[in-house]
Amino acid sequence: MVTTRGLREQAGSEPITMLTAYDAPTAKLIDEAGIDIILVGDSMGNAVLGHESTLPVTIDEVKSRTAAVSRVTENALVVADMPFLSFGVDEAETIRNAGMMLKEAGADAVKLESGAHTVETTQRLTELGIPVMAHLGLTPQHVNQIGGYGRQGTTKQAAREILALGREHESAGAFSLVLEHIPENLAAQVTSEISIPTIGIGAGRDCDGQVLVITDVLGLDEWSPPFSKQFGDVRSEIQNAVTAYKDAVENGQFPTAEQSHIEEELDELY
Numbered sequence: 001m002v003t004t005r006g007l008r009e010q011a012g013s014e015p016i017t018m019l020t021a022y023d024a025p026t027a028k029l030i031d032e033a034g035i036d037i038i039l040v041g042d043s044m045g046n047a048v049l050g051h052e053s054t055l056p057v058t059i060d061e062v063k064s065r066t067a068a069v070s071r072v073t074e075n076a077l078v079v080a081d082m083p084f085l086s087f088g089v090d091e092a093e094t095i096r097n098a099g100m101m102l103k104e105a106g107a108d109a110v111k112l113e114s115g116a117h118t119v120e121t122t123q124r125l126t127e128l129g130i131p132v133m134a135h136l137g138l139t140p141q142h143v144n145q146i147g148g149y150g151r152q153g154t155t156k157q158a159a160r161e162i163l164a165l166g167r168e169h170e171s172a173g174a175f176s177l178v179l180e181h182i183p184e185n186l187a188a189q190v191t192s193e194i195s196i197p198t199i200g201i202g203a204g205r206d207c208d209g210q211v212l213v214i215t216d217v218l219g220l221d222e223w224s225p226p227f228s229k230q231f232g233d234v235r236s237e238i239q240n241a242v243t244a245y246k247d248a249v250e251n252g253q254f255p256t257a258e259q260s261h262i263e264e265e266l267d268e269l270y
């Protein structure tokens with residue numbers, strides 16, 4: 001079983017692997033493959049719910065998907081990604097929402113898109129027994145301020161800010177830190193300056209671990225971010241299976257006797 005403490009030890013010796021999942025069958029395959037952390041990401045907004053961003057994702061959507069993932073995950077650490085405005089509005093509400101992910105949805109930890117505003121929250125949740133994964137660099141819930149999904153931390157000032165916030169979240173008790181879409185040499189310095197594991201996405205080779213969105217890895221969608229890599233071609237697999245099914249029905253080749261059942265006494269109902 002992967003634990004938040006175990007990850008810290010692993011970081012020194014072996015890269016940490018993390019993938020997102022939003023449903024039980026996918027989570028089961030990821031878990032069986034030995035991936036360390038499953039993130040029920042708010043990336044479900046665009047990855048599987050058809051939204052254009054992560055902003056419309058609700059706490060109930062993340063809760064229900066987290067519960068599905070947790071039910072079948074035996075080894076990996078399950079992290080629920082707190083969606084836009086489910087934290088940071090009001091302390092009591094933040095604690096209730098994060099606590100619900102552990103108490104009702106079976107998560108092991110939560111992730112918060114971080115900034116100066118989440119240091120206190122990270123400390124409070126950690127004190128209460130809710131492990132927090134921090135997230136710096138590109139934070140897609142701020143798309144309306146950033147004006148897109150471009151690389152972050154590209155100036156000395158912005159890079160120093162990310163390093164400082166990394167340190168602050170470590171002090172506040174975060175058990176790990178996601179670094180998204182920042183220069184490799186910045187991620188390398190953050191990784192060496194803090195002692196909690198860093199997990200990169202578009203952050204180069206020197207983080208303690210890597211994370212990608214599962215639909216990007218599988219090649220489910222035509223589009224995937226420039227820093228991602230399609231390791232499979234599930235799109236073709238689905239196209240082939242769906243087309244084969246359609247053809248079989250239209251040609252009368254499915255179902256056959258094998259998939260059908262006859263009760264003799266029903267032959268003459270009238």
Ligand SMILES: Nc1nc(=O)c2c([nH]1)NC[C@@H]1CN(c3ccc(C(=O)N[C@@H](CCC(=O)O)C(=O)O)cc3)CN21
Binds near residue numbers: 140150181215228
């Ligand atoms: N399927 C999926 N994969 C992801 O990695 C992902 C999501 N969804 N949703 C949440 C965020 C959004 N992410 C993104 C989205 C777009 C770019 C991108 O296209 N970047 C370009 C253009 C930047 C711009 O808008 O100016 C780049 O060159 O950096 C990067 C990361 C990463 N995350």
Ligand SMILES: CC(C)C(=O)C(=O)O
Binds near residue numbers: 020201
């Ligand atoms: C890309 C990862 C880190 C994430 O936040 C998500 O999948 O929502």
Ligand SMILES: [Mg+2]
Binds near residue numbers: 042043054081
């Ligand atoms: Mg997210």
